[in-house]
Amino acid sequence: MSVGIVGGGITGLATHHYLRESGVESVVFEADDEPGGVVRSAEVEGKVLDFGPQRTRLTPAIRELVESLGLESELRRAADPPLYVYRDGRLRLVPQSPREAVTTDLLSWRGKFRALLEPLTGPARDGESVEAFLTRKFGPEVARYYFGPLYGGLYGSHPDEMPVEYSLSKALEKAGVERSVLTAVARKVLDGREAPPIVSFDAGLQRLPEALAAAHDEGVRLGTPVREIRREGDGFALETDDGATAVDRLVVTTPADVTADLLGDLAPDSAAALRELHYNPQAVVHLHAETDLTGAGYQVQYDEEFRTLGATWNDSLLDRDGVYTCYLGGSRNPELVERSDEALGSLAAAEFEEITGYEARDLSVHRLRRGMPAYDRSWAALDRISMPEGIRLCTNYTARAGLPGRVREAKQTAEALAESEESSSGEAEQSAVVA
Ligand SMILES: Cc1cc2nc3c(=O)[nH]c(=O)nc-3n(C[C@H](O)[C@H](O)[C@H](O)COP(=O)(O)OP(=O)(O)OC[C@H]3O[C@@H](n4cnc5c(N)ncnc54)[C@H](O)[C@@H]3O)c2cc1C
Known part of the structure; x- marks a missing residue:
């Protein structure tokens, strides 16, 4: 059996890793030139910035991945630090x-x-x-x-x-x-049960998908968007700019609207339902500030007149010198992402100053037009989604967001596929014996 995986974010790459571990042949197609999808890190002014998630919990599944990729020495751990909500004029624990x-x-x-x-x-x-x-x-x-x-x-x-x-x-x-x-x-x-520790990597969270892609690079095609998916015999043909690849099974991990486009012919009703799912656009603005703030960061209570949803204090949380990450937009201000970098940078800095009392300047502005799945009323459309045989959705929007949940679902998906291969080869052997 061969498995085609569409999307080389953390879900697609982890699925690929677990399939290969169980001896199932698989290939990942990723549209971008870099692995990781939403998980994206870069260095700006010598500081490591994360443009999507800032940290993850080191759950048993993530720990196992980190160990099998030899990344333990690159881990940055944070103790469970204080977290704040801003309401009525100040930050409250x-x-x-x-x-x-x-x-x-x-x-x-x-x-x-x-x-x-x-x-x-x-x-x-x-x-x-x-x-x-x-x-x-x-x-x-x-x-x-x-x-x-x-x-x-x-x-x-x-x-x-x-x-x-x-x-x-x-x-x-x-x-x-x-x-x-x-x-x-x-x-x-x-x-006495404690939550697993909060972690990132010295080079940022993208280190994890990068290491996954590097460990299995012969089966990871970066810069190769899937343009079309067709039925071919009992399996599927994945059409890319390099030609068609035949696979027996498919795991689709792309954002909902991309999945809808790819499955439009194979599952038109499900594709229509997928198109209804909303994402909340978000602007991620990194700031530099010299503060003595200690903690993980804050969320802004939603009745407050701020456009900032919340901020992560990377400086204190992960020892990232002077770095603060602000998230703006969401369902109340989706149009915010259309503003210029300058406008978003100064808005984030001004609100940070009002909330914390510390001056800040912007380091970078990043936009996520498909930020977080909104999990709003449009999610009723989920009840109308069912996949044709041989295709599995392994996604944020059909399950849970967050790296621990994505890795867990990737593992379960790979295990289910490996089991189905075992039982079908068992059946084939049995019918050969009967014949
Ligand atoms: C702003 C933000 C903050 C977050 N913070 C946290 C956090 O602190 N901790 C945490 O655990 N989680 C956090 N999350 C959630 C977590 O980042 C996501 O749940 C997870 O990264 C989703 O990974 P994925 O692989 O399922 O999807 P994606 O990362 O969206 O991957 C899908 C991939 O499909 C690719 N693709 C698209 N079209 C095609 C095509 N035609 N062919 C091939 N490939 C295609 C895309 O390029 C992408 O790489 C955050 C998310 C956001 C948006």
Whole structure:
């Protein structure tokens, strides 16, 4: 069996790695000249900048990848640092422990007591938004000032636009939360379970997809966009500018609209549904500032009059001298990405100064027109997506965003394909014996 993988972001490259590990032949086609997709790093003024994700958790699957690629010595680890939400005139500590939950001024005493009733509340209801769900479970303060900005802010969506069944439910399910979030957190604290450490690499996060591509370079075709996918016999032909490649199975990891174009003839109804999925455009502005800020960064509460969604303090988090990364745009200001570099740079610097009190200057401006999947109401279209036999979607938008989730799904996809090969070769052997 041969597998064609469309897209050489972290998902496509990790799938390729796991397939090769299990002895399945595969080839990755990547449109760009560089591997990594959204995961992109570069050096500007001698400083390492990341234009997409800034860090990942070193989950067991990522640790295993790092070790098998020999990247341990390049890892940069961060302790779990404080995180802030900006609301009502200043940065306020996001509680990450029961003690901080008591001392933080992010919430009033009334808000904190209301949150304690959460174990008595019921599970998500049909059609409920993340905002409504969190308000019903934890009360309005925790919804608006704590979970809302952290969860919605991550994707650039307002929690009121996000149906819980297509977004938060999946994350809670994965975290093993059945009914009560507080009970699950308490159980975790009592068991002494800690989240895996936050990491990046000396040269930035793109080091991981680069190392994956280099480890299997004979099967990675960079600068080779797939133009068309056709059925050919029991398999498929992938059309590129270099000609057609025949494969038996397909794993598609491209953004939703690209996938829709590629599968338009093979699965027209699913392609139409894929075209409905929204992404939140985002501008990523790197700043240089001399500060004594300590922590991971902040999210801006969504009722505030800022265009910044949040900022990562790379300086303190990952020891990147003077570097701060601001995310602007999202569902409230999607048009922002159309502004000039100059306008975006000075807007980010001015807002950073207002929020933190420190002067900053811009180092770089990067645009993600397809930034984060919005996981908003357009996700109802997912129910209309089904793939023809032999094609698997392994994507952000059909599963979860984030490097740990992408790598995990890549591994599961590769394992399922390897198993299907084993069972079909077993059947072939059996029929040969019968014949
Ligand atoms: C702004 C931002 C911040 C983030 N922050 C974090 C974070 O801090 N931590 C974290 O864990 N995750 C974070 N994420 C999420 C994480 O980066 C993504 O979930 C993950 O990188 C997606 O990888 P992917 O391979 O599935 O998709 P992509 O990276 O989108 O890869 C798809 C690939 O397909 C290629 N392609 C497109 N068209 C074609 C074609 N016709 N033929 C061949 N190839 C094609 C593209 O060039 C691309 O390389 C962030 C994401 C964004 C956008």
